[in-house]
Amino acid sequence: MKTVTTTQERRQNMVANNGKNVKKTPELPDTQTLERVVKKRHERREYLRILRSTVASLLVVAAVAVIISMLFLPVLRVTGTSMTPTLQDDELVVCRKRGSFKKGDIVAFYYNNKILLKRVIATAGDVVDIKDDGTVIVNGKTLNEPYVDQKALGECDIDLPYQVPDERIFVMGDHRSTSVDSRTNRIGCIAEEAVLGKVSLRIYPFKRIGTVE
Secondary structure, three states: OOOOOOHHHHHHHHHHHHHHHOOOOOOOOOHHHHHHHHHHHHHHHHHHHHHHHHHHHHHHHHHHHHHHHHOOOOEEEOOOOOOOOOOOOOOEEEEEEOOOOOOOOEEEEEEOOEEEEEEEEEEOOOEEEEOOOOOEEEOOEEOOOOOOOOOOOOOOOOOOOEEOOOOEEEEEOOOOOOOOOOOOOOOOOEEHHHEEEEEEEEEEOHHHOEEOO
């Protein structure tokens, strides 16, 4: 049985349907909302810029490290604070393999399957003495140590004065109060054959790039 729709009913249905299809005009955002959106977009662009710059810098450092290593100059990463203020934690330095070294040089050497960085204080035959205030005396002469911020006796259990054995070197860290070095029997004097080479150049961070003294 068919349902008969009158003209009036059809008009009412059309009006109802038209009412459903009418779209409300969206409200425009206020000034504060627009400012927040603009600020977020600006911060995102700035974050991406910094990220790209950081990645680029790391790639350059990696490339330089590979090139230098290929030229037989080991690149080492500084760990810890035993050589501050001269060398800081996480810096990258270049070590010139073997060669000659002298008192005052910073050398890299093997110790218990690790590579340590310390400064040469005395060589074979030298007599080392260290006062309670941390003053270092070699062969009767007080060392001039501008690379040390604060003198300290540190961890020292060797008998002083101490004569450096043949083919050995006496090393100390620049941060005298924390460095564990030839002042203790745990490390003692370093055999010359264990020395990898002299630290000669800092390559990272870029703001501190240059020779190491």
